[in-house]
Amino acid sequence: MVPTDIRRPSAALRDPRWLRWTLLSIALAFVALFLVLPLVAVFGYAFEKGWEVWLASVMDEEARAAIRLTLLVAAIAVPLNTLFGVAAAWLVTRYAFRGKGLLLSLIDLPFAVSPVVAGLVFVLLFGRQGWLGPWLAEHDVKIIFAVPGIVLATTFVTFPFVARELIPLMQAQGADEERAALTLGASGWAMFRRVTLPKIGWGLVYGVILCNARAIGEFGAVSVVSGHIRGLTNTMPLHVEVLYNEYQRTAAFAVASLLALFALFTLVLKQLIGWRVRRAADTETPA
Numbered sequence: 001m002v003p004t005d006i007r008r009p010s011a012a013l014r015d016p017r018w019l020r021w022t023l024l025s026i027a028l029a030f031v032a033l034f035l036v037l038p039l040v041a042v043f044g045y046a047f048e049k050g051w052e053v054w055l056a057s058v059m060d061e062e063a064r065a066a067i068r069l070t071l072l073v074a075a076i077a078v079p080l081n082t083l084f085g086v087a088a089a090w091l092v093t094r095y096a097f098r099g100k101g102l103l104l105s106l107i108d109l110p111f112a113v114s115p116v117v118a119g120l121v122f123v124l125l126f127g128r129q130g131w132l133g134p135w136l137a138e139h140d141v142k143i144i145f146a147v148p149g150i151v152l153a154t155t156f157v158t159f160p161f162v163a164r165e166l167i168p169l170m171q172a173q174g175a176d177e178e179r180a181a182l183t184l185g186a187s188g189w190a191m192f193r194r195v196t197l198p199k200i201g202w203g204l205v206y207g208v209i210l211c212n213a214r215a216i217g218e219f220g221a222v223s224v225v226s227g228h229i230r231g232l233t234n235t236m237p238l239h240v241e242v243l244y245n246e247y248q249r250t251a252a253f254a255v256a257s258l259l260a261l262f263a264l265f266t267l268v269l270k271q272l273i274g275w276r277v278r279r280a281a282d283t284e285t286p287a
Helices: 017-046 051-058 060-096 100-107 114-126 135-139 147-158 160-173 178-182 188-217 220-226 236-245 248-284
Strands: none
Touching: 017 248, 051 060, 051 160, 051 248, 060 100, 060 147, 060 160, 060 188, 060 236, 060 248, 100 160, 114 147, 114 220, 147 188, 147 220, 160 188, 178 188, 188 248, 236 248
């Protein structure tokens, strides 16, 4: 049983009520201004001409092509980043080697580099006038202004998410249970499947959700490498831009509302996972 004086701070240690209400008001104002109002505006403009117009805009051939491409790119980039994230987290937390700090810095590189710059780098590497461009053209391999370039750009900007969720989690958990399993004769794969994976499961799912959300909504890097070919290389964010620039406001916001729904679903899923993790931790913690 946890003593009451430990769970609840004394009145002398509490912040003044006016300070708590001020901070709460500021937080709610920012949420309303930068989250609630934009969402209301997106859905308001999307449905301003009725459900039928919204459905027609979403079911348009080019919109469906953009949706398929977005889901395809996410379906390729997210598993790749999941494999990389698990491998990188295992390497960083279970081994000591030279260059570990450099590896961590490289993992964080997409957080520091503008997505537009990342897209330009891929153009310089794989574009027609790029370093590998002549060789790719000679072998009839097209990366820039094609689906492979979009996958590469999306994978680059999203690959830190899984690794950055797992590294601190695995560092905090330590490797004692893995060593015990190996001592008892478990193989490396059996140890990972039965000991490590259950321990990092929720963190892994959490990182995958964030990675998938970023992959679906990525704009900058994809915009550079896609070529904006309608019906072929336009993802959902790019399709929204094209529609809006052509003054098709309702159609643009209709597709944007789908992206908003993806974001809201990700947020709800994230909160559910956080709730499950906290509940599991409370269950394991002795009273």
